[in-house]
Amino acid sequence: MSDVATPHPAPKLVGASISRVDARRKVTGQADYTADYHFARQAWAVAVKSTIAKGRIIALDTAAAEKSPGVVAVYTWKNRPKIYPPLKETSGFMVAEKLAPLGDETIHYYGQDIAFVVAETYEQAREAAGLVRPTYAAEPAVARFSEPKREAPGKIYGEKPHLEKKAPGTASVTDAWEASPARIDATYITPMIHHQPMEPHAAIAKWHTGRLTFYAPVQWMYGARNFLAAGLAVPAEDVRVISHFVGGAFGCKGSSWMFMLVIAAAARDLDRPVKFVMERENMFTSVGHRPRTSQRVQLGADAAGKLQAMRHFTESSASEAGLFVEAAGHRATGVMYGSPNIEIDHQIYKLSVSAPTFMRAPGESPGVHALETAMDELAVALKMDPVQLRLVNMTANHPMSGLPFSSRHLDECYRVAGEKFGWARRAAAPRATREGDWWVGWGMASASYAAHRSNAQARVRLLADGTAEVACASHDLGTGTYTIMTQTAADELGLPLEKVSATLGDSTLPEAPFSGGSQSAGSILPAVQMAARSVLTKLKTLAAADAKSPLAGLAADDLEAAEGGLRAKSNPSRRVAFAAIFEKSGEGALEATEKTEPAAETKDKREQPSYSPKTTAYQSYGAFFVEVHVHRLTGETRVKRVVTAMDIGQPLNLKTARSQILGGAVFGIGAALTEHSLFDENSGAWITQDLGTYHVPVNADVPEIDVTFVGPPDFKFNSVGARGIGEIGNTGISAAIGNAIYHATGVRVRELPFTTEKILGGLSHEGAA
Amino acid sequence: MESSSPPSPEIGTDRRGFIRQASGVVAVAMLPHSLRARAESAPPAPAPSASGLIPIMLRVNGQDHVCEIEARTTLLDTLRDRLHLPGTKKGCDHGTCGACTVHVDGHRVLSCLTLAAMATGAEITTIEGLAAGEKLHPVQQAFVDCDGFQCGFCTPGQIMSAVACIREGHAHADDEIREWMSGNICRCAAYPNIVDAVKAARDRSA
Incomplete structure (x- = not known):
């Protein structure tokens, strides 16, 4: 068996700029998303939502709905179809909500499902849903952010809520902070925001002889399968989840949601397929949000800017009905800069609100925003260039654990992006540049995201006609998974891209982990490589055993796959096409399924042997440089230019990798300038429940974005050298925009989003004219 | 689109303002002239059948389709659920996201804000009808x-x-x-x- 650590043949496709292999399906309308399926005898379900946030239903009149044309069933807590809701997370699946669906008459949040109406057509189901008449005994909702008691959560992504590191002889981090010559003490607020993928959640449940086929856009095929099996009391092998295309997810399709169980149980109860497509307004009440955070950051530095003390204390909102806790300081101040004294604390408060869930760069996104804004404030206090301040605080080791980083090139990110941006020409003082009615400002910030890996399996099959198939139960959320699986398998097998097809999004395929935490590529591709190499090993054995083959008698180590065949490394003119080997041997196809287990520290030495999270820290870094224009009279802010450099190891496909960073950066532009889910602190209701009032960025909001990748492949992390890229683009950019607004106007806004009224208040204070 | 007020950056109308202004009248205003004329001159409505359904004929991607729909059914839902052309997507169902954009007589139209019955007789083009066979547009x-x-x-x-x-x-x-x-x-x-x-x-x- 060859050693994966020395890749052969040299990758040709991995790392290149390649159009997506599923592009044609996407531009012709042939890509099959969940709601595109239509089955004979299918009925439609529509949910009825609570319009209070806390209390009880004292009467629920379903008579009119039941009599409405086309209605098949109206399910409430009184006649819930048989389910056994799993209300806790296990290693096999994730849930965000700990409430049984249609559990009883109690209301815990605004938008809670109180009934499901099933009818012959969508129009009929929707009409009947409007005829369900609840009578409530409302109670005061816990809706004011200041009201609930603060409590320590059990864990923050596996860490203790309170972390502390002190230099020898230091009594407390606060003492060290107070003793620092330059100090910053500021509180930053990030609001509740929503994922809003363009594809709403959907589900189609179809039973046949006691087995369920469930179509749904999910980020974890096996998780959804295991959740449904537990909730429906059927064996996991009797549940098949299919999700060939996911129309965006950003975290909200990661946990299994309770409505999925109701749809599956209703289909079982009615003995016909049931289809459900969530209305856009319910995407604001029912599939999670990013919690609100309030983060107090205290930074202390010496006169040269060297950090002496960092304190990052966070309070984040949570749900009485939910499980998820948003991190902040743990994932920002805990990973970014060297400091002898660091203290991080996290508390939560529970509201009468629907369950939150992880959203693109959970923890890092709000945490890095606060830290990187505070660093800018510290640079101002020190009269120091913001890049220089960061450079004097670089660290080779993880700030909390002290472990060495596998590969860290954050300083290179500043240098490359800063030069492209022209940072050296920046005026030090704010309010230095105006173009007409627009103040011009330049700001920067660091980006960071942890690198994760999980167990993964993949199957590779080489066919006698010289084509190959690569498969695993992973997901393509727009992330390019189909394409990078194809590239990786093609490189290993020495085949052109068009000879390889990838299959994913089906829970009957070999197990792949949750597509979240930027872990999919780094987890599944080593398994794809191993499976491909196992297929080649079988093929080499066949070839070498054929006495008439040009390769007869050669050692397996001397054989490599290239140009659709095997050849001798020592003499490439000795070669045989795959088809010829198959023909001689009579085999129709060769197949191998392999598994990588990074948590077991790769006992299997065929896989990259050096992955070792107990002795090495794995983290990606980046830098954003941004130019904004702020209107002197209206406070309107336009992002005019973004330059970023990212240290993420090996970019697997330059085209799709760049797109991932663009997407993350624009997510950050939205968080910085417009996105704010308004939550009524009196009633506990969501106010912004459509895309006309919840403003995600549109084309006119987005300038050119210049993306460069720096740093070498990270082969200490895995055998493809890639650390994952989906989330890091959404860290740091909101701080860079805020820092640029400060540079433009002299106004420091400490609460997201940076809307006109917040900037204008400062501008008039500063004397805008 | 051209029959409604264009978003004009000169006077600072942003997209959201545009949507707010337009959404009230969008069902008619965003229709091409040919359709609008049809809607306003109110041709005799087909009589509902006993089931409450009305028969309509839609010309989509050069092919005529006959089906029976409820009068309230949108063009979007008709394309997806009756004609089984699911390439056109439902992103919001109220005209704020554009995922359902199709061409009616060559003009872009939000099919979620268009009743199917208003599009009879028009040339409708969806994403499925854009390529010339194997050759992409x-x-x-x-x-x-x-x-x-x-x-x-x-x-x-x-x-x-x-x-x-x-x-x-x-x-x-x-x-x-x-x-x-x-x-x-x-x-x-x-x-x-x-x-x-x-x-x-x-x-x-x-």
Whole structure:
């Protein structure tokens, strides 16, 4: 068996700029998303939502709905179809909500499902849903952010809520902070925001002889399968989840949601397929949000800017009905800069609100925003260039654990992006540049995201006609998974891209982990490589055993796959096409399924042997440089230019990798300038429940974005050298925009989003004219 | 689109303001003239059958389709659920996202805000009807080449808008493309690549 650590043949496709292999399906309308399926005898379900946030239903009149044309069933807590809701997370699946669906008459949040109406057509189901008449005994909702008691959560992504590191002889981090010559003490607020993928959640449940086929856009095929099996009391092998295309997810399709169980149980109860497509307004009440955070950051530095003390204390909102806790300081101040004294604390408060869930760069996104804004404030206090301040605080080791980083090139990110941006020409003082009615400002910030890996399996099959198939139960959320699986398998097998097809999004395929935490590529591709190499090993054995083959008698180590065949490394003119080997041997196809287990520290030495999270820290870094224009009279802010450099190891496909960073950066532009889910602190209701009032960025909001990748492949992390890229683009950019607004106007806004009224208040204070 | 007030950056009308202004009248105002005339001159409505359904004929991608629908059924739901053309996507169902954009008599229209019964007799083009057999439309090819999408869900609407944007003459400058493509939300945010794709297709078809 060859050693994966020395890749052969040299990758040709991995790392290149390649159009997506599923592009044609996407531009012709042939890509099959969940709601595109239509089955004979299918009925439609529509949910009825609570319009209070806390209390009880004292009467629920379903008579009119039941009599409405086309209605098949109206399910409430009184006649819930048989389910056994799993209300806790296990290693096999994730849930965000700990409430049984249609559990009883109690209301815990605004938008809670109180009934499901099933009818012959969508129009009929929707009409009947409007005829369900609840009578409530409302109670005061816990809706004011200041009201609930603060409590320590059990864990923050596996860490203790309170972390502390002190230099020898230091009594407390606060003492060290107070003793620092330059100090910053500021509180930053990030609001509740929503994922809003363009594809709403959907589900189609179809039973046949006691087995369920469930179509749904999910980020974890096996998780959804295991959740449904537990909730429906059927064996996991009797549940098949299919999700060939996911129309965006950003975290909200990661946990299994309770409505999925109701749809599956209703289909079982009615003995016909049931289809459900969530209305856009319910995407604001029912599939999670990013919690609100309030983060107090205290930074202390010496006169040269060297950090002496960092304190990052966070309070984040949570749900009485939910499980998820948003991190902040743990994932920002805990990973970014060297400091002898660091203290991080996290508390939560529970509201009468629907369950939150992880959203693109959970923890890092709000945490890095606060830290990187505070660093800018510290640079101002020190009269120091913001890049220089960061450079004097670089660290080779993880700030909390002290472990060495596998590969860290954050300083290179500043240098490359800063030069492209022209940072050296920046005026030090704010309010230095105006173009007409627009103040011009330049700001920067660091980006960071942890690198994760999980167990993964993949199957590779080489066919006698010289084509190959690569498969695993992973997901393509727009992330390019189909394409990078194809590239990786093609490189290993020495085949052109068009000879390889990838299959994913089906829970009957070999197990792949949750597509979240930027872990999919780094987890599944080593398994794809191993499976491909196992297929080649079988093929080499066949070839070498054929006495008439040009390769007869050669050692397996001397054989490599290239140009659709095997050849001798020592003499490439000795070669045989795959088809010829198959023909001689009579085999129709060769197949191998392999598994990588990074948590077991790769006992299997065929896989990259050096992955070792107990002795090495794995983290990606980046830098954003941004130019904004702020209107002197209206406070309107336009992002005019973004330059970023990212240290993420090996970019697997330059085209799709760049797109991932663009997407993350624009997510950050939205968080910085417009996105704010308004939550009524009196009633506990969501106010912004459509895309006309919840403003995600549109084309006119987005300038050119210049993306460069720096740093070498990270082969200490895995055998493809890639650390994952989906989330890091959404860290740091909101701080860079805020820092640029400060540079433009002299106004420091400490609460997201940076809307006109917040900037204008400062501008008039500063004397805008 | 052209029959409604264009978003005019000169007077600072942003997209949201535009949507707010337009949404009240959008069901009629965003229809092409031919359709609007049909709607306003109120041709005799087909009589509902005993089931409450009305028979309609829709001409989609050059083919006539006859079906029976409830009068309240949108063009979007008719295309997807009755004619089984699911390429056109439902992103919001109330005219704020653009995922459902189709062409009616050559003009871009939000099919979620159009009743199917108002589109009888018109030439409807969906994403399924854009390519000439195996050969992609230049805008489709440009989206492939420029990676003008990620998840692909908004893509049919983006492409139908882009084809119209070029045809309308709203694709001269980058900022003009950004403005006239701002009725189509892409949460994956392929926006810079979409601008590149529109330019590439514009130059190819020029």
